[in-house]
Amino acid sequence: MKLCDHTALELAEMLRKRQCSAKEIYLDTLQRAKEKQDSINAYITFNDEAEKAAEAVDNMLADGKELTLIAGIPIAVKDNISTKGLRTTCASKMLSDYISPYDAFAVERLKSAGAVIIGKSNMDEFAMGSASDTGYYGAVRNPVNTSYSAGGSSGGSAASISYGGALLALGSDTGGSVRQPASLCGVVGFCPSYGAVSRYGLIAFASSLDRIGAIGRTVSDTFILHNIINVADPKDVTMSDIFCSFNLKGELKGVKVGVVKELFDCFMDDDVRSSVMAAIKLMEKNGAVIKEISIPSIRSAVNAYYIISSAEASSNLARYDGIRYGYRSDGSGSLAEMYRKSRSEGFGTEVKRRIMLGTFVLSEGFCDDYYKRAAALRRRLCAEFNEAFEQCDIIAAPVYPQAGIKLGESKDPIDVYSADVFTVPSSMAGLPSISIPCGKNKEGLPVGLQLIGNRFCDNMVFDAAYGYELVGGGIND
Amino acid sequence: MTELESVIGLEIHAELKTNTKIFCGCKNTFGEAPNSQICPVCMGLPGTLPRLNSKVCDFAVKMGHALNCRINKVSRMDRKNYFYPDLPKAYQISQSDIPICGKGSLDILVGEKIRTIGITRIHIEEDAGKLIHDADYRGTLCDLNRCGVPLIEIVTEPDLRSTEEVRVFLENIRSILRYIGISDCKMQEGSIRCDVNVSMHEKETPLGIRCELKNVNSFSAAVRGIEYEIKRQTAIIENNGHIERETRRWDDKKGISILMRNKENAQDYRFFPEPDLGTVILSDERIDSLKAEIPELPNQKIIRYVSEYGLNCSEAFLIADAPDKAELFEQCIVKSECLPRSAANRIVGEITKYLNDTGKSVWETKLTADELSKLCAAAEKGIVSSSGAKTVLAELIENGGKVEEIIERLGLAQNSDYEYLCKLADDVIANNQRSAEDFKNGKTNALSHLIGQAMKLSKGKADPQKVKEIILNKLKTEE
Numbered sequence: 001m002k003l004c005d006h007t008a009l010e011l012a013e014m015l016r017k018r019q020c021s022a023k024e025i026y027l028d029t030l031q032r033a034k035e036k037q038d039s040i041n042a043y044i045t046f047n048d049e050a051e052k053a054a055e056a057v058d059n060m061l062a063d064g065k066e067l068t069l070i071a072g073i074p075i076a077v078k079d080n081i082s083t084k085g086l087r088t089t090c091a092s093k094m095l096s097d098y099i100s101p102y103d104a105f106a107v108e109r110l111k112s113a114g115a116v117i118i119g120k121s122n123m124d125e126f127a128m129g130s131a132s133d134t135g136y137y138g139a140v141r142n143p144v145n146t147s148y149s150a151g152g153s154s155g156g157s158a159a160s161i162s163y164g165g166a167l168l169a170l171g172s173d174t175g176g177s178v179r180q181p182a183s184l185c186g187v188v189g190f191c192p193s194y195g196a197v198s199r200y201g202l203i204a205f206a207s208s209l210d211r212i213g214a215i216g217r218t219v220s221d222t223f224i225l226h227n228i229i230n231v232a233d234p235k236d237v238t239m240s241d242i243f244c245s246f247n248l249k250g251e252l253k254g255v256k257v258g259v260v261k262e263l264f265d266c267f268m269d270d271d272v273r274s275s276v277m278a279a280i281k282l283m284e285k286n287g288a289v290i291k292e293i294s295i296p297s298i299r300s301a302v303n304a305y306y307i308i309s310s311a312e313a314s315s316n317l318a319r320y321d322g323i324r325y326g327y328r329s330d331g332s333g334s335l336a337e338m339y340r341k342s343r344s345e346g347f348g349t350e351v352k353r354r355i356m357l358g359t360f361v362l363s364e365g366f367c368d369d370y371y372k373r374a375a376a377l378r379r380r381l382c383a384e385f386n387e388a389f390e391q392c393d394i395i396a397a398p399v400y401p402q403a404g405i406k407l408g409e410s411k412d413p414i415d416v417y418s419a420d421v422f423t424v425p426s427s428m429a430g431l432p433s434i435s436i437p438c439g440k441n442k443e444g445l446p447v448g449l450q451l452i453g454n455r456f457c458d459n460m461v462f463d464a465a466y467g468y469e470l471v472g473g474g475i476n477d
Numbered sequence: 478m479t480e481l482e483s484v485i486g487l488e489i490h491a492e493l494k495t496n497t498k499i500f501c502g503c504k505n506t507f508g509e510a511p512n513s514q515i516c517p518v519c520m521g522l523p524g525t526l527p528r529l530n531s532k533v534c535d536f537a538v539k540m541g542h543a544l545n546c547r548i549n550k551v552s553r554m555d556r557k558n559y560f561y562p563d564l565p566k567a568y569q570i571s572q573s574d575i576p577i578c579g580k581g582s583l584d585i586l587v588g589e590k591i592r593t594i595g596i597t598r599i600h601i602e603e604d605a606g607k608l609i610h611d612a613d614y615r616g617t618l619c620d621l622n623r624c625g626v627p628l629i630e631i632v633t634e635p636d637l638r639s640t641e642e643v644r645v646f647l648e649n650i651r652s653i654l655r656y657i658g659i660s661d662c663k664m665q666e667g668s669i670r671c672d673v674n675v676s677m678h679e680k681e682t683p684l685g686i687r688c689e690l691k692n693v694n695s696f697s698a699a700v701r702g703i704e705y706e707i708k709r710q711t712a713i714i715e716n717n718g719h720i721e722r723e724t725r726r727w728d729d730k731k732g733i734s735i736l737m738r739n740k741e742n743a744q745d746y747r748f749f750p751e752p753d754l755g756t757v758i759l760s761d762e763r764i765d766s767l768k769a770e771i772p773e774l775p776n777q778k779i780i781r782y783v784s785e786y787g788l789n790c791s792e793a794f795l796i797a798d799a800p801d802k803a804e805l806f807e808q809c810i811v812k813s814e815c816l817p818r819s820a821a822n823r824i825v826g827e828i829t830k831y832l833n834d835t836g837k838s839v840w841e842t843k844l845t846a847d848e849l850s851k852l853c854a855a856a857e858k859g860i861v862s863s864s865g866a867k868t869v870l871a872e873l874i875e876n877g878g879k880v881e882e883i884i885e886r887l888g889l890a891q892n893s894d895y896e897y898l899c900k901l902a903d904d905v906i907a908n909n910q911r912s913a914e915d916f917k918n919g920k921t922n923a924l925s926h927l928i929g930q931a932m933k934l935s936k937g938k939a940d941p942q943k944v945k946e947i948i949l950n951k952l953k954t955e956e
Contacts, residue, residue: 321567364745
């Protein structure tokens with residue numbers, strides 16, 4: 001067993017017992033990452049400064065300094081999170097040579113905690129996609145079976161955790177982009193409450209939905225990373241000031257678990273349904289109280305989501321005009337032509353589709369029918385979630401209707417969007433949720449269980465997931 | 478056809494003089510080296526987030542109070558989306574549906590009439606950068622220093638009816654902005670700009686189709702632009718044409734407006750709520766305490782000066798326009814040692830000239846209301862001649878001091894003593910018998926010679942007005 005096959009917590013302890021050095025951990029992980037790069041394509045850029053960071057941790061250990069639990073742990077950072085001096089591409093031709101002059105707040109936190117940022121992980125272009133196959137740098141393959149996708153959009157982050165190319169990773173979740181690839185790669189992915197983690201430096205896709213989430217091999221690994229970034233940042237005014245520190249107990253007894261009947265009426269693979277049902281049964285067996293609940297608007301959330309997220313994206317991505325930074329088309333004549341050519345050539349198909357959709361739904365004459373209706377539905381959904389959480393503590397649901405996404409098959413975008421039905425509702429309501437492995441399908445592809453909590457009850461989500469993991473959930477052998 | 482009337486509405490943008498920009502900590506300054514006052518936030522770099530400077534809200538609320546606006550305790554920031562190289566995010570953070578200040582009004586004095594101009598709204602927004610077309614460089618340069626400079630936009634109802642009203646209204650707005658200390662209003666720095674909406678209609682009929690005039694960079698340009706627009710639209714209507722809803726660009730050098738956009742290719746800004754900022758919430762306490770900071774405003778002062786002290790509109794405006802002059806004037810009135818009219822004359826005359834020449838404010842000179850009142854009173858009583866008073870005033874402004882001492886020191890006292898003047902008149906008439914005879918024989922200019930001799934004899938100290946009266950009297954009684 002190599003160092004990179006341990007959990008982050010195990011390595012943290014080994015470091016303290018001097019059973020290994022941070023540099024050894026880093027080199028071991030880097031070797032694995034590079035071995036698998038051709039087959040998995042989890043990374044866009046490796047960080048040349050990482051070795052120095054690992055050495056610095058070793059020096060601090062030698063000096064007897066007190067370290068955080070993630071000190072010396074190799075961490076992958078999704079390539080839409082700004083890193084000073086290390087290019088941040090959003091997997092887009094548009095930003096293929098963009099180097100941010102500043103660190104994202106979450107990256108600042110990682111650096112000051114002594115984390116070793118191993119590299120920038122591959123993703124869907126501007127985080128738009130479900131299979132990490134829309135980016136300029138090619139698709140991310142699933143380490144469990146390379147003819148399948150790692151999921152998306154944080155596919156590189158989830159895949160690297162799965163195969164040992166990183167111990168922990170930061171992803172971003174707008175409509176399921178942390179949870180879904182975690183589910184497909186068989187790892188744990190947490191999407192915090194909106195406002196629990198600063199978005200400063202996360203390159204915006206849909207500002208009212210975007211969140212930075214932690215990915216790890218276990219609930220506790222994921223939890224220690226989340227704890228580092230769950231800190232107030234005055235630069236993000238949409239942050240809440242609610243921060244509750246807590247320890248994982250894993251108590252399932254008396255936890256009221258809601259099962260939303262509208263979600264289980266949705267299409268999903270039989271293997272997915274049976275795995276999720278089995279997980280819920282296991283929680284019940286260990287003292288959880290299962291309650292069927294109803295959230296009438298929950299299935300419309302996906303329609304409203306694609307309107308709101310695309311609307312915000314059309315505005316957020318308008319700044320990529322080829323003028324100040326990023327891709328600029330050669331030989332363009334007029335200003336309008338330069339805009340048109342640079343954007344036509346710099347963006348991929350999926351991004352252009354969303355920009356056009358978003359522009360349309362905000363246009364005069366259509367805004368009332370689309371954007372404003374979607375915003376109204378979002379408010380209704382939030383109210384229904386509020387009611388639901390009066391009856392239960394946690395909602396259990398699938399993450400994705402399928403256990404695997406075959407790469408290379410052409411798919412109707414509408415079908416791809418519809419498959420986000422399970423992850424999008426909590427995104428729209430700003431709720432915390434986690435994906436934790438709960439089984440495999442017939443081909444051995446992982447299936448995830450999603451646990452959703454009330455706003456700012458991130459601790460309850462972690463605790464329920466930890467409880468489930470303790471009683472034998474998860475597929476980490 | 479009955480006479481056409483012009484209907485005008487304004488959108489005035491004023492830069493606010495907060496210390497820092499609206500959404501980041503960069504300094505809000507003018508005239509620095511290009512792209513030296515910028516950070517990732519105001520450059521709109523990927524991943525950055527705005528933070529609203531609360532001073533901007535305070536300033537906007539103050540203007541709202543000054544224009545009697547309803548203050549919205551909850552307002553919202555929105556994105557206005559459009560592409561332009563000076564707008565690095567490709568959207569301007571502004572306010573659309575719910576501005577910080579709602580309806581209000583401003584009373585202005587035009588000619589002899591008080592006109593009430595409706596205010597539609599005041600909202601806050603960020604300024605864009607500046608494009609520079611440099612002759613030495615083939616292409617366009619972009620200076621982002623101005624990105625994120627806070628602005629308020631004041632929108633009026635279509636209540637203005639003439640260029641004169643527009644001029645007076647804009648002057649009042651500028652005075653108010655200065656009075657409440659929220660904007661420098663330096664036209665040449667572009668810190669106040671406006672867009673103008675003009676339409677024509679026959680009185681008592683519905684309003685006509687309006688055209689919007691953009692790129693109006695000074696008040697005088699606004700007046701010229703509107704005059705041009707009125708002529709242009711009138712000509713179209715008189716030739717039985719129809720006015721189209723258009724946005725036109727004013728070219729002040731050429732003195733013409735040029736079509737920018739018509740109805741078909743109108744801009745769609747695709748407004749939607751800014752997701753990176755929360756709603757703007759103002760407490761009652763904050764709104765009230767800002768209201769308490771609003772002094773009596775120039776438009777109110779102008780009306781008061783005209784009605785209470787008998788000044789004319791332009792004198793009243795000249796004094797009320799600047800807080801320092803208004804303060805000086807009002808302190809003189811409180812002392813009531815001199816007539817308001819004499820104080821006003823000095824302020825509108827020599828004092829304003831001095832301030833204009835030096836660029837100073839009253840507060841930067843040595844002049845006090847105490848001494849100005851004394852000087853005016855002395856001049857009223859003839860203790861000092863009018864030219865002597867000018868000398869004293871210049872001394873007060875430059876070096877300060879007491880009026881009596883300066884008169885004494887510079888020997889400017891004027892003798893108004895009746896007995897002294899009678900004796901003086903007798904001496905002059907006795908020594909200039911020929912002139913006295915000439916006068917009696919109908920040569921009226923002989924009087925000036927006699928007065929001149931009296932002034933000479935008194936070494937300039939005699940009150941010329943009184944000397945004239947006494948000599949005249951004596952010559953007539955001698956007949």
